[in-house]
Amino acid sequence: MTTDDVQRWAAFAAAPGGGNPAGVVLDARGWSDARMLAVAAEVGYAETAFVTDPGTLTVRYFSPVAEVPFCGHATVATAVALAVRQGPGDLVFRTPVGPVTIVTREADGVVTASFTSVEPRVDDLADDVLDELLGVLGVTRADVDPAHPPRAAYAGNVHPVVVLRDATTFDAFTFDPAALRTLMDREGWSGTVTVLHPRGAAADAPPEYEARNLFPVGVLTEDPATGSAAAATGAYLRALGLVAPPARVRVHQGRHVGRPGVLLVDVPASGGVTVTGTATPIDGD
Numbered sequence: 001m002t003t004d005d006v007q008r009w010a011a012f013a014a015a016p017g018g019g020n021p022a023g024v025v026l027d028a029r030g031w032s033d034a035r036m037l038a039v040a041a042e043v044g045y046a047e048t049a050f051v052t053d054p055g056t057l058t059v060r061y062f063s064p065v066a067e068v069p070f071c072g073h074a075t076v077a078t079a080v081a082l083a084v085r086q087g088p089g090d091l092v093f094r095t096p097v098g099p100v101t102i103v104t105r106e107a108d109g110v111v112t113a114s115f116t117s118v119e120p121r122v123d124d125l126a127d128d129v130l131d132e133l134l135g136v137l138g139v140t141r142a143d144v145d146p147a148h149p150p151r152a153a154y155a156g157n158v159h160p161v162v163v164l165r166d167a168t169t170f171d172a173f174t175f176d177p178a179a180l181r182t183l184m185d186r187e188g189w190s191g192t193v194t195v196l197h198p199r200g201a202a203a204d205a206p207p208e209y210e211a212r213n214l215f216p217v218g219v220l221t222e223d224p225a226t227g228s229a230a231a232a233t234g235a236y237l238r239a240l241g242l243v244a245p246p247a248r249v250r251v252h253q254g255r256h257v258g259r260p261g262v263l264l265v266d267v268p269a270s271g272g273v274t275v276t277g278t279a280t281p282i283d284g285d
Helices: 033-043 072-086 127-137 167-172 177-187 227-239
Strands: 007-011 020-025 048-053 058-062 090-095 098-107 110-116 121-123 151-154 158-163 193-199 208-217 220-223 247-253 261-267 274-281
Touching (some): 020 072, 127 177, 227 261
Parallel strands (some): 020 048
Antiparallel strands (some): 048 058, 090 098, 098 110
C-alpha cells in the first residue's frame, strides 16, 4: 500500500518539532474504507484525513486501527493544506458528525485555520465509571480540582474531562494503555481522555490550561495536540460557568511527549466552540 498521496503536516506547533502530526489526502475519490485504513496504519499518525469528495469537501478521518468521527488537528492540517494550494478563505467540511465551518487566514506568511465545532453537550460521568477512570490514572477524587468537577464533554467526539489540582500529580501520573482502551471502548469514548491542570495567568489575560490527552491506539499513548478535545474543553468550561462568554482560553499540550503545542479556544455564549491553530509541513511536504 503506497502513501505517496499523503501529505504530512504538524498542527498546533508551538515551536519547530512540536504539534500533532496528521496525514492529509486531498483527493481520495473512490478510495475504499479498507484502503484508507491501510494508509492511515502505514502513515502511523494518530489520524489521517481523507477528502473523499473534493467538490463538496467531504472529509473522513482514520486512526491506524479504525475510523473516528472527527479529528480537530487533522481538520486544521487539511484546511491549511487547502489554503496553501488555493488561497485562504472560508470552507465547510462535510464530516461524519456534521458540517464543520473553517476559516483560513494568512498573515506574514503564516496560515491559520479556525474550525467551529458542531453543537456541543456536556454530561455527568457515572460515579462508578469515574472511579474506574481515576483508578486507571492512579489518582483519587482528592486529586481532582474541586472547582472543576469531572464531566463527559462532546464537540464532535466524547471526551471525559478530569482536572487535577496539583501540577506534580498532573505531570507524574501514568496509566496502563490496555486498561484505558478497554474502558474507552466500553463507554464509547471515541476521542481522547482529557486531563487538565489550570495554569496561572494574569488577571487581564485569557484563562490557560495545560492538557494531557490520552489516546491509546497502536503504539501511541498520548496525543500531542487535540483540536476536538480543545473544543470539548471550551464547552465544558462554559457549561460549568468557569468562563464568562465570549471568552478565549489558551490550551498548552504536548510537553509530556516532547511536541509542545498551543491551541486557542474561543467560547461563545452558545453554539459551537472555535479552535484556532497553525500547521506546518513535515519532511518537505
